[in-house]
Amino acid sequence: MIAELGHFALALALALALAQGTLPLIGAQRGDGVWIALAKPLAQAQFLCIALAFAALTHAYVTSDFSLANVARNSHSAKPLIYKISGVWGNHEGSMLLWVLILALFGFLVAIAGRNLPPALGARVLAIQGLIGAGFLAFILFTSNPFERVFPVPVDGNGLNPILQDPGLAIHPPFLYLGYVGFSIAFAFAVAALIEGRVDPAWARWVRPWTLGAWCALTIGIALGSYWAYYELGWGGWWFWDPVENASFMPWLAGTALLHSAAVVEKREALKSWTILLAIIAFSLSLIGTFLVRSGVLTSVHAFATDPARGLFILMLLVAAIGGSLTLYAVRAPQLKLGGLFHPISREGGMVLNNLLLSTALATVFLGTLYPLFLDAVGGGKVSVGAPYFNATFVPIMVPLVAAMAVGPLLAWKRGDLAGALGRLKFAFAAAVAVTLTVFALTWGGPVLAPLAMGLAAWLFVATLADYAERIQLFRAPLGESLRRARNLPRASYGMTVAHAGMAVAIAGMVGASAWRVEVVQAARPGDVVEAAGFALRFDGVHQSKGPNYTLESGGFTVTRQGRFITRLEAERRFFTDPPQVTTEAAIRTTALGDLYVAIGEDTADQPGARTVRVWYNPLVVWIWVGCLIMAAGGLLSLTDRRLRVGAPSRRRAKLPAAGAGVRA
């Protein structure tokens, strides 16, 4: 009964979304206030209906109602409660329901937060949202109905893929979707602006907080996914350039570029049509990502639902949304008024460089991800593009990006002083050289380029701090004056500083974990010692025990360094029965300097009684995720800027103290 209510609510949501997608659009075109006013209540009602449907499905999962085919296929009565709940989105149908729920949530938020929004613009934005929602609701109802009944009712369910039964993965998809789907707002604003033929700073101020929020969620989502892959898959790596990882990374790159170019539109009214294009691209990549994962055109460990009919449906949605918006762009964008002019050496110029490099990086990832598909389509056979390609193309683009990232914020708007900016970065340069030389000495005989990469991270970190010191005139003005400036500096400026510093931390982690990683694979009998990176791990043998819905064997290791006891590690293998699968739970000792990571395998065939033991030492690896969290924190900090909350009038006040610092704001 509750399931039928959910199904009905979903159908109602589709009707409401169709109304939301058409009536306000027509109203805005005709200037009909009544039809324009329909947008908000329709968006709110649509959200409530989808929330109801989602609650109904969650109820079915929590109560293990196996008369629903979806629950029977993906849940099991013996599963812990948290995985019953996360099981709702651990499958194709449920994850699509979560997708539209978040989409409608954003529509709801625009409807309640958008009081200052001009009514016609707001109506158009919500209408575009409604159209996207209608497309995906139809997709769910016609090809992936989560409320389908099954008869006879199975006694128990098939269970959730054990590898997904993990707290990290329970919250990873919601964050990822908040990011993916969050870009729909920027997209809707871009399409609405194209329809209106007007892009101005007020428009950019509306788009930025939504983009920023989506970007933060996506940053956290990607970091969570990477961390999960690191500790759960037992391969010791943190990023695999897997098509599905790339599918989430590409919108992130586009979103990062969008954040920066939207700032230019806001401050200087330049780069308008480019910003519009980026907004369309960021969401288009989210849609393409959804298509890649859901249709199974690319095989991947993640593609858990592959069905050509579904793929075709999503492809049609893609063509309608992306093709439609890009057609509109081709027609309307040339009519947008050109904005302010600027010198190549300026803050705007820096943002353009940032955008060019990020777009190039995006293009390389896009090509690498889809190349197998392109090749197969022309009959070239099946290939897969792996890490070597991405390392060879992506990394060289990141180097100038990071180098310039340090300088850009020090340049003034319109016309900057490169020599002056570089002069103020002498400390950063000195730090970079010092770090490079120190690391070089410490890792003598290791990879040659890695110390330089560490120097680059130091360059960015110190330059970001130097820029902050400059902004508050630290050590130049009296301390009280600096404190006053620090207090008055806009939160958006703090956000930038924090996010850039977080990037530096993450880069240091990526370099460390890639360049100086140590891997030892060895067959070990109880009592044997495995040596890796200065640690000695004594294998104490394996014992069996039982978890909530699995049995496990755990291999104990006593870790010492130069005879001194460090810690004890227990690496597990878990044996699930519903469905039958073995998962590896690596034992990890995390420190700021590096992770000691141990995984055990099965009995080795040729040496009875011995286990395959894999030990990794991943230097600085935890910095990657800490850096990502710092970046996301920077985004959130920027999101609390009063300029974004209150709107145009407060802007001048927020700018005042910075204006005193010269031309830089």
Place this chain on the structure above:
Amino acid sequence: MDPWRLLYLVPLAAFIAVAGYFTIGLQRDPRTLPSVLIDKPVPAFALPALVEGKPGLATADLAGEVMLVNVFASWCAPCKIEHPVLTRLAEAEKIPIHAINYKDKPEDARRWLAQLGDPYGRIGVDADGRASIEWGVYGVPETFIVDRQGRIRYRHVGPVMPRDVESTILPKIRELRR
């Protein structure tokens, strides 16, 4: 028309190209895995017997007639699903089927066969999976068609279902027997 306006068409054109590839990509089944061993002679291997009175399997056994080689394990659920289909192929169509028992405990495999019936002509025990690697197997079940000259002619990944028998396996065998 202003030539600069054409620039604004570039994103759309790029998307149309990508969408075209997606459309073609959708028509293709990502699960068909070509084997590099197709049309190559069977790799060199020799496996001990599993069941008393039934010989093991080696390279030399695979020639002279068209036959199937099925890689199975008692712990593999899809193997159980395809088992009746294989049994019917062996009995009704008189197709010799040999087996490689992949990473299995011999007593489990014997019990499994006693329970479900044993349609195989020869069974080789591949306890450590080495021979299966030579065959390019990466999961169970997999089934190969070997021709009279002892060359691998077709590889089927996953359980053999009745519709696979009708659509590919039987036609292929009939063609090779001609």
